[in-house]
Amino acid sequence: MSIRRMEGRDINERHRTSTTLELLFDLIIVVAVAQAAGGLHHMLAEGMYATGAVRYMMAFWCVFIGWMNFSWFASAYDTDDAPYRITTAVQMLGAMILAAGIGDIFLHTPDLTTAFISFVIMRLAMVTQWLRAARQHEAGRATCIRYAVGTALAQALWSATLFSGGAAQTAVFVVAAMVELAVPYIAERKGGTPWHPHHIAERYGLLVMAAYR
Template identity: 50%
Template sequence: MNTEARRRWLNPMRARAADEPHRVATPLELLFDLCFVVAVAQAALPLHHAISEDHVRDGVTHYLMVFFAIWWAWMNFTWFASAYDTDDNLYRITTLVQIAGALVLAAGVKPAFEDSDYAAITLGYVVMRLALVAQWLRAARNDPPRRVVALRYAAGITIVQVLWLAHLALPASWSTPVFVVLVVCELLVPAIAERAPGGPTTYHPHHIAERYGLFTIIVLGESVAAATVAVRAGLDEGEHRAELISVAVAGVIIVFALWWLYFDRSAHDLLTSLRASLVWGYGHYVIFAATAAIGAGLGVVVDHETHHSHVSRTVAGYAVAVPVALFLVAVWFLHVRPMQTGPHVVACPIVAALVLLAPLVPAPVPVIAGLVVVLVALTTVNAHGRQSFVNVD
């Protein structure tokens, strides 16, 4: 192997600067997101069917568990890449292994929902996580100032993966409580590792905000796809065409409004400390899971309108209302509350509460769409007021 080839294979993994100019998502990161959205879609589809068949509790439980595996693996790679993306051959190969793990996880979603069989999901998850361990060990070797941080990550992740594999041998009745314990263990790893001598890692606030924003857009696309299905069903179903097209239009409006609310302000200014970054990063579990669930909820409403579901109109309405309300509360808590003051700050939680009342009236999805449009209007007026105040100063 010549010197150039050796350099490409063994390029040291240096920490990237937290204030590096013009830092943007790479093509590899975009591929990573795209493949993970396949897993998100696989999780949302059985949630839709479970609610339509009136297996709400089991469907929601499985969905939240599966979505945690998807989100946590995506999040850990995203923050690691923000600090250590060298884009050399070893880095690319290790990242592609993580993507392969995500595809294995996606293939295991159906058995998890139908038979509570988490073997394939756990295998795919462990593959993703152990590939990241290899990345952290490489970072430990090449970044001496943060060696302890990297080794803590590698050790913590490895220990928890062993526990995940052991979890498969436990009785089914232990599955949920042990899952909760292991989730807590996963969440503690970054909190402990980043506080090691030399920490925290040099994540890039603008890059992180962009990565989260891109994933939010992609997951919102899943809900747009659900609205498209409603349009197609409306065109095919002469008897229920008006109702289905109304649901489709309202669904698209909801998605557009949620996009507007999420991107009303840049979030990078919020990532000012380790604590703030952890709260912001962890809180996005609610945003991502709720966003994907909105698409599933629209599917449930379509099933109800075409008499293909076993749930009432109210339950079908709540399949959309609950994730929309959770999205609004999460965006308020993570984006609005830390950056704004004044009476208008309570608009988001108030609208979220009204959204939860919408399923009690006829045509709940159009009502929800109207409520979020009003919230967007209030947000826009407030933003104009802030801008005018700045210009006067």
């Protein structure tokens, strides 16, 4: 398999659909969402409605962020070559670890250690992808670098959730989530990435299907 330059996909590419690699990533997401739903069901059965809802939102957000980071980058820069596939495989490993640790979020005292480890793995791979794009896509270099830096800073903030508990942990989680949402806005304020509208619409449609399974 040849190594291609990561110069950005054609936003007008016809018949752009999800790749086999993306669908495989989605299968992992299905498992993670199912784990979160199981944790919610258990807490609701015990009458812990508010706590269960908060924990479910935390669990689903962790899953969603991993999926979102992967999907938007893939829409813009998927080269489907060996380096891209290997790095994506690392992200999938992180997603599988996250799925395995989702249940820990629903413990009497939530444990985010496994989720944090999974995020470190996924984020290292994601930053690697952004830096490769920055090196090979001259027109989008500044945007890609901002994404890489923003992703790393967001991950550093997530680490604070490990050193807090109770209401403080929830508050830190919310702040970290807001920072996550701010990264794309800041990164693309002076230039966007070449993501494909139809491809992204399909990806979110598949995410909804995964959430309802």
